[in-house]
Each structure stands twice: as C-alpha cells, then as structure tokens.
Amino acid sequence: MNNQSQLLLAVIVGGGLLAILAGQLWSAARERRRAAEFSEPFPAQWRALLEETLPLYRRMPKALRLRLEPLVRAFLADVRFVGCQGLEVTDEMRLVIAVQACLLIVERDPRAYESLASVLLYPDQFIVNETDEDEAGVVHEGESVLSGQSLDTSRIVLSWRDVQESAVEGDAYNVVLHEFAHYLDNSVGGTLTDLTARRAALEAWHDVLHREYEALCDAVDRGEDVLIDPYGTESTVEFFAVATETFFETPRELREHHPALYAELKGFYGLDPAAW
Ligand SMILES: [Zn+2]
Structure with a gap:
C-alpha cells in the first residue's frame, strides 16, 4: 500500500467514523429531546382544544388519553409539520393529527414513527402526478386528486380540509387514521x-x-x-x-x-x- 492509498483509506475510514458519530449524535439529540418532552406536563389548553375539536378524543377513556399524552409530545417534538400552498400550520392542526396518529401505536409500539420526518399539510385536496402500469404493461401517466398520501416511511401528506371533515361524528371517514394505517403497513x-x-x-x-x-x-x-x-x-x-x-x-x-x-x-x- 503506497502513501496515497494509505491516505485515501484513512480518509474513507475517517469519513465513515464521522458519519457514524454524526448519526449517534443525532439519535442522542433526539433521545434527549424525547426525554425532555416526556417529562413536560401536557398543557391544559391542549386538552381543552382536543376536547372541543375531536369527537374521537371525547370518546376515549381518561386513562387512554393520559397514556397518549407523552407520545403526542414526543411526536410533536420529532415530526416537522410543513404547511403547503401557503397554509399556516397551527397548534390545533398539529395536535389533532398527532393524537390520532399516536392512537394507532399507543398499545403497539411507541417507536413506530421513529423514521417519520415530516407531515406535509395542504389546505385542501392536492394534485399528484402518477404513473400506472396496466395489465398489458402499458404505462399511463396522469394526475390524481388526493386527500392524503403515505408513500414511504419518512413523510405523510394530508389535506387539512379532509382532516377537519374526518372529525365529524357518525361516519367512518377519517383520512388521518387511513394514512397512518398505511404507514404502519409500509413500515x-x-x-x-x-x-x-x-x-x-x-x-x-x-x-x-x-x-x-x-x-x-x-x-x-x-x-x-x-x-x-x-x-x-x-x-x-x-x-x-x-x-x-x-x-x-x-x-x-x-x-x-x-x-x-x-x-x-x-x-x-x-x-x-x-x-x-
Ligand atoms: Zn389509501
């Protein structure tokens, strides 16, 4: 091995070690943030807001609501909410989505959303370009209008109008539960x-x-x-x-x-x- 390849090897090993170290620092920071969130009490105004806006939350037993609270805090600390098409994301939006997402995992695996980085929120239904292959192998390209989308395990896309319509009692429509159920399946x-x-x-x-x-x-x-x-x-x-x-x-x-x-x-x- 000549000096040059030794140097190259050192750079590669050093780079690899740095990447591992950065990864460890990142997850340590995430752990610290989670621990801090877990120890913070759940704000009373958040409870009131959920009580007021979400019939599903009103139906939940008190003990379940309390078990959800630390998960919701951790979800809000970990997941970035991105308003699209000029939508300004409010506490209400973040809470209503987080509590329903966490309901699906509260008795399963509290770490199920670990790789979820962001929730993209549109004011209303949104258009995506899709390619589709039919049975004859012909690829069709077209646009679809969606109320929600869960493509991979790093992000979920939702229409806020549909999230609100999901909070109407008596029907079985709920885009948040729908997309996060896909997420669990995808994961x-x-x-x-x-x-x-x-x-x-x-x-x-x-x-x-x-x-x-x-x-x-x-x-x-x-x-x-x-x-x-x-x-x-x-x-x-x-x-x-x-x-x-x-x-x-x-x-x-x-x-x-x-x-x-x-x-x-x-x-x-x-x-x-x-x-x-
Ligand atoms: Zn679906």
Whole structure:
C-alpha cells in the first residue's frame, strides 16, 4: 500500500467514523429531546382544544388519553409539520393529527414513527402526478386528486380540509387514521396486507383479511349498502386502511356486523373502541 492509498483509506475510514458519530449524535439529540418532552406536563389548553375539536378524543377513556399524552409530545417534538400552498400550520392542526396518529401505536409500539420526518399539510385536496402500469404493461401517466398520501416511511401528506371533515361524528371517514394505517403497513414492507407474505404470526389475520375483503367486493358488486367504505375493494392494502377507519369511527357497528374483523383489529391495535 503506497502513501496515497494509505491516505485515501484513512480518509474513507475517517469519513465513515464521522458519519457514524454524526448519526449517534443525532439519535442522542433526539433521545434527549424525547426525554425532555416526556417529562413536560401536557398543557391544559391542549386538552381543552382536543376536547372541543375531536369527537374521537371525547370518546376515549381518561386513562387512554393520559397514556397518549407523552407520545403526542414526543411526536410533536420529532415530526416537522410543513404547511403547503401557503397554509399556516397551527397548534390545533398539529395536535389533532398527532393524537390520532399516536392512537394507532399507543398499545403497539411507541417507536413506530421513529423514521417519520415530516407531515406535509395542504389546505385542501392536492394534485399528484402518477404513473400506472396496466395489465398489458402499458404505462399511463396522469394526475390524481388526493386527500392524503403515505408513500414511504419518512413523510405523510394530508389535506387539512379532509382532516377537519374526518372529525365529524357518525361516519367512518377519517383520512388521518387511513394514512397512518398505511404507514404502519409500509413500515413492515407491506406484509400486513400482502396475502402472499407467509408469516405464522399473520396467518389468522390474513385469513380474516382475505374473507372480509372478498365479502366486501361481493356486497359492492351486488349493490348492497355496506358499513366499510367501498373504496376498500381497490386492494387489501386499501381494505386495511378503511377497516381501520371503521374500527375507530363506528366501532359498535363493526363489532356487530364483522365480529372476526373487529376481533383481529382489536388485537392488532390493542384497543377496544366499541367499549369506550
Ligand atoms: Zn389509501
């Protein structure tokens, strides 16, 4: 090894070490910030704001609300909210989104959103360019109008108007729960909703998912009234997201008409919203 390659090696090793050190410093800073957030009391005006704006929060048992509070604080410290198209992000927006996102993980894995860096918030529905390949392999390009999007595990995009419309009681529409359910599925590589992904732990869930998905497709084909959003017929991926909305928004109806699906989701989220 000549001097030059020794120098190069030293630079590479040094650079690698620096990157590792920077990574460790970054996660140590994140840990410190989390610890500080966890020890701070939850502001009374935040509780009042949630009480006032979010029927789902009003329904939650007190003990659950208290368990959510440190998670919400950590979420708000970790995740950057970005207002798009001139939208000014308020405390209300951040809180309403954070509390519903954290509800999905409070009894599962409090670190499930660790790689989530940002929530992009549009004032209303937004347009994205999409390319789609049909069965013949022809690629189509076009625009889609969306109320929410969860593409990867680093960011989630939401329409604030749709977040507000989700906070209306009596229907099963909830774009926040929908997109964060996709996030949880994405964070395990889509295995939750991929019926070909054989995992012993997922067998019972996949059986129920398959049966309920087929049943929804059949009911929609027959033109019947359905409890679960017909959008769920798009794919098992979408079915899981809309079933999650129904589980939290109209839990008693879901438990009555789809007991097996309700039981699986209750096990998955570790929560029993029909009993709240
Ligand atoms: Zn979806």
